[in-house]
Amino acid sequence: MTRNAAGVLLSLMLLLLVLGSSGCAASEKKAVADVPRMPAEGLKSRLGDPSLAVIDVRANGDWKESSAKVKGAIREDANSVADWASDYPKDKTIVLYCA
Numbered sequence: 001m002t003r004n005a006a007g008v009l010l011s012l013m014l015l016l017l018v019l020g021s022s023g024c025a026a027s028e029k030k031a032v033a034d035v036p037r038m039p040a041e042g043l044k045s046r047l048g049d050p051s052l053a054v055i056d057v058r059a060n061g062d063w064k065e066s067s068a069k070v071k072g073a074i075r076e077d078a079n080s081v082a083d084w085a086s087d088y089p090k091d092k093t094i095v096l097y098c099a
Contacts (some may be wrong), residue, residue, distance in 0.1 A: 033058075038095055054072060054073040054095070054097070055075075056074065057097065058099045059098075
């Protein structure tokens with residue numbers, strides 16, 4: 001992983017269902033401080049783990065302009081969480097990242 005990609009991972013980290021205001025979280029909304037976070041090294045050590053789903057929710061322009069992308073991450077539209085949130089099993093660890 002490049003230094004830039006690691007920096008992106010550190011700065012963008014990865015919230016489980018942070019997009020609660022978009023309908024992604026359970027009915028009980030959590031404060032951002034309550035949402036579990038995964039440090040970059042923790043994510044790096046789990047890449048390729050079938051129980052992990054990494055979802056890149058950066059805006060199209062941010063994604064296209066960035067050379068830092070997490071290998072295996074799935075691109076989803078942050079504005080359409082309700083359309084895709086149910087596609088991911090609840091027994092997986094879901095990691096969302098954005099710019």
